[in-house]
Amino acid sequence: MKNNGSKSSATKMLLPKCPTGIQGLDEITGGGLPRGRPTLICGGAGCGKTLLAAEFLVRGAVQFNEPGVLMAFEETEKELTANVASLGFDLAGLVRQKKIVVDYVHIERSEVQESGEYDLEGLFVRLGHAIDSIGAKRVVLDTLEVLFASLPNEAILRSELRRLFRWLKEKGVTAVITAERGRESLTRHGLEEYVSDCVILLDHRVNDQIATRHLRVVKYRGALHGTNEFPFLIGDDGISVLPITSLSLNHLVSTDRIATGIPRLDAMLGGKGFFRGSSILLTGTAGTGKTIISSNFAQAAGQRGERVLFFSFEESPNQIMRNMHSIGLQLEPLVKRGLLRFHSQRPSLCGLEMHLATMFKEIAAFKPHVVIVDPITSLMELGTVSEGKGMVTRLIDYLKAGQITSLFTSLTQGGHVLQQSEAGMSSLMDAWILLQDFEGNGERNRVLYVLKARGMKHSNQIREFLISDHGIDVVDAYIGASGVLTGSARVAQSDLEKAAMLASQQEAAQLKREVERKRKALERQINDLRADYETEALELRRIAEQVGTRTLLLGTERVASGLLRQADIKVAATGQGKRRNGNGIP
Amino acid sequence: MKTKSIKSRATAKRRPPAKLWQLRLYVLDSTPRSQAALANLKRFCETHLKGIYRITVIDLLKQPQLAKGDQILAIPTVVRQLPKPVRTIIGNLSNVENLLVGLDLRPAV
Numbered sequence: 001m002k003n004n005g006s007k008s009s010a011t012k013m014l015l016p017k018c019p020t021g022i023q024g025l026d027e028i029t030g031g032g033l034p035r036g037r038p039t040l041i042c043g044g045a046g047c048g049k050t051l052l053a054a055e056f057l058v059r060g061a062v063q064f065n066e067p068g069v070l071m072a073f074e075e076t077e078k079e080l081t082a083n084v085a086s087l088g089f090d091l092a093g094l095v096r097q098k099k100i101v102v103d104y105v106h107i108e109r110s111e112v113q114e115s116g117e118y119d120l121e122g123l124f125v126r127l128g129h130a131i132d133s134i135g136a137k138r139v140v141l142d143t144l145e146v147l148f149a150s151l152p153n154e155a156i157l158r159s160e161l162r163r164l165f166r167w168l169k170e171k172g173v174t175a176v177i178t179a180e181r182g183r184e185s186l187t188r189h190g191l192e193e194y195v196s197d198c199v200i201l202l203d204h205r206v207n208d209q210i211a212t213r214h215l216r217v218v219k220y221r222g223a224l225h226g227t228n229e230f231p232f233l234i235g236d237d238g239i240s241v242l243p244i245t246s247l248s249l250n251h252l253v254s255t256d257r258i259a260t261g262i263p264r265l266d267a268m269l270g271g272k273g274f275f276r277g278s279s280i281l282l283t284g285t286a287g288t289g290k291t292i293i294s295s296n297f298a299q300a301a302g303q304r305g306e307r308v309l310f311f312s313f314e315e316s317p318n319q320i321m322r323n324m325h326s327i328g329l330q331l332e333p334l335v336k337r338g339l340l341r342f343h344s345q346r347p348s349l350c351g352l353e354m355h356l357a358t359m360f361k362e363i364a365a366f367k368p369h370v371v372i373v374d375p376i377t378s379l380m381e382l383g384t385v386s387e388g389k390g391m392v393t394r395l396i397d398y399l400k401a402g403q404i405t406s407l408f409t410s411l412t413q414g415g416h417v418l419q420q421s422e423a424g425m426s427s428l429m430d431a432w433i434l435l436q437d438f439e440g441n442g443e444r445n446r447v448l449y450v451l452k453a454r455g456m457k458h459s460n461q462i463r464e465f466l467i468s469d470h471g472i473d474v475v476d477a478y479i480g481a482s483g484v485l486t487g488s489a490r491v492a493q494s495d496l497e498k499a500a501m502l503a504s505q506q507e508a509a510q511l512k513r514e515v516e517r518k519r520k521a522l523e524r525q526i527n528d529l530r531a532d533y534e535t536e537a538l539e540l541r542r543i544a545e546q547v548g549t550r551t552l553l554l555g556t557e558r559v560a561s562g563l564l565r566q567a568d569i570k571v572a573a574t575g576q577g578k579r580r581n582g583n584g585i586p
Numbered sequence: 587m588k589t590k591s592i593k594s595r596a597t598a599k600r601r602p603p604a605k606l607w608q609l610r611l612y613v614l615d616s617t618p619r620s621q622a623a624l625a626n627l628k629r630f631c632e633t634h635l636k637g638i639y640r641i642t643v644i645d646l647l648k649q650p651q652l653a654k655g656d657q658i659l660a661i662p663t664v665v666r667q668l669p670k671p672v673r674t675i676i677g678n679l680s681n682v683e684n685l686l687v688g689l690d691l692r693p694a695v
């Protein structure tokens with residue numbers, strides 16, 4: 001069985017590992033615990049040592065077909081069975097199937113009297129018998145240190161323990177030994193002296209009234225391992241360790257684009273909306289409409305037939321649905337059709353890690369296309385900035401691996417200076433839309449702009465958006481000399497422009513009328529002049545006629561007088577012949 | 587079954603015979619330590635419990651499954667089954683004083 005003799009060999013990566021099956025732990029340790037060697041798990045009271053050890057054993061029996069022996073020094077078989085049953089492990093069933101042997105070792109100090117020399121062969125016999133009876137590959141000793149309280153002679157105990165670990169190695173079983181955390185050392189009784197291949201430290205810390213468990217691989221001889229402190233949690237299905245960077249950056253990406261539900265916003269994002277599987281950050285101060293935009297996004301996805309998981313940390317599902325109703329968004333039908341699921345929880349209900357685990361579980365169960373977290377900031381407030389960022393990183397990694405589009409809203413405290421958490425988060429986000437208030441003229445107006453959108457052409461303009469009975473309307477904001485004009489100022493500006501337009505139109509019309517009038521006046525003048533002229537011409541003709549008549553008359557009179565005088569009769573007679581009927585001859 | 591029963595031949599005069607002492611000696615193989623323990627136990631019983639004791643020797647090499655029942659860890663171990671309550675003495679029984687205390691034959695000092 002024992003196949004890894006030399007520890008100094010250069011074949012680091014070839015060190016055989018024994019997978020624990022515990023989510024995340026195998027990733028940190030690069031495949032599991034050292035096979036055929038003992039591993040020490042130490043930690044304070046209630047940090048999950050026994051559960052970790054029990055899970056190692058149960059998963060070994062169930063998933064890897066490696067039977068195991070659990071030697072319990074603290075809890076009886078019945079207690080253990082009940083305790084691990086809460087994690088969904090059927091210990092009693094596995095015992096019946098001969099996959100696991102539980103041996104409860106108990107010595108009451110008051111009932112034991114020492115007389116002369118002894119050794120702990122009895123323990124070896126029991127363990128050996130248990131291992132051989134089912135062909136066990138894994139052994140858990142929980143918690144061996146109880147023996148220090150039960151047996152009076154520590155010198156014998158120590159030498160026997162040393163022998164025990166050597167014996168376990170010779171047996172070739174992968175052993176897990178749990179131990180209480182000591183004040184100065186890793187374990188109370190210095191067990192780390194004997195178990196030096198792999199040491200895992202568990203820790204349970206309370207920060208701001210919220211407890212978080214941490215796991216750290218202190219030592220792993222002959223193998224590379226994650227040295228950080230990793231948060232872990234105990235959920236309904238056992239322990240999950242959450243490595244900060246559980247995935248390398250190699251997710252598949254999609255060129256598929258999905259609409260936001262707000263046509264003008266899509267237009268700002270190159271006309272097509274966000275990339276599928278991208279992470280979107282929506283930041284804004286209170287009341288800037290983050291939830292409304294999120295709900296729009298949810299509705300748009302639901303109408304495309306995609307599943308949406310909405311994590312709400314501020315409002316209950318019913319409240320969101322009612323509020324969205326007021327702007328004409330109907331979310332209930334989507335909920336009824338099973339396309340939209342709400343998950344509402346108070347952030348302070350549990351620690352960050354527990355929230356994260358719950359979210360992972362919900363996501364795994366619902367398999368959504370779109371995940372909305374509203375707001376992510378109330379979650380991040382539960383931990384320190386780095387914890388919060390770590391959490392978001394893990395969440396985004398997880399979502400990206402499944403090509404799930406994620407929308408996170410972030411509540412900012414106002415002002416234009418970005419907060420540290422936002423600045424930290426921004427590098428994780430593919431798109432960032434900023435919602436802002438503009439205050440002025442005794443009113444507050446909402447504007448939005450696209451701060452960044454990786455991989456697509458996007459509008460650089462600030463747009464105002466209006467929330468009305470029929471949803472969101474994004475309109476162009478006026479940009480004047482004094483900055484962006486929004487709200488009534490925008491309307492006023494618009495009115496002003498309209499008035500100016502009207503005025504110039506009126507002016508033009510006035511001018512036209514004037515010209516017309518002038519033209520008409522001119523025509524009138526021309527007509528007058530012509531009339532004058534005609535009158536004068538008429539007068540002239542009349543005068544001319546008068547003159548003619550007078551001349552004729554004069555002639556006639558002369559003829560007449562000539563007649564009278566009897567002179568020039570012939571001349572007068574010819575002239576008189578034509579004008580007989582004229583003035584006549586009196 | 588390599589259990590040896592040793593019943594005292596003489597009938598006890600000082601103690602009522604009803605109060606029979608049942609002792610189990612757990613050993614592993616017949617090592618010198620085991621043999622010493624058995625010898626020590628026999629000598630002790632002859633001295634203090636003459637006629638009212640019964641010793642059962644259990645070799646865990648042959649019957650390892652029996653170790654669980656009496657919660658045996660140390661070898662050798664003597665378990666007093668009767669009279670109640672159960673008493674456990676670990677070691678090769680070389681220390682007679684401790685054995686007397688352990689078997690409630692003498693109050694602990």
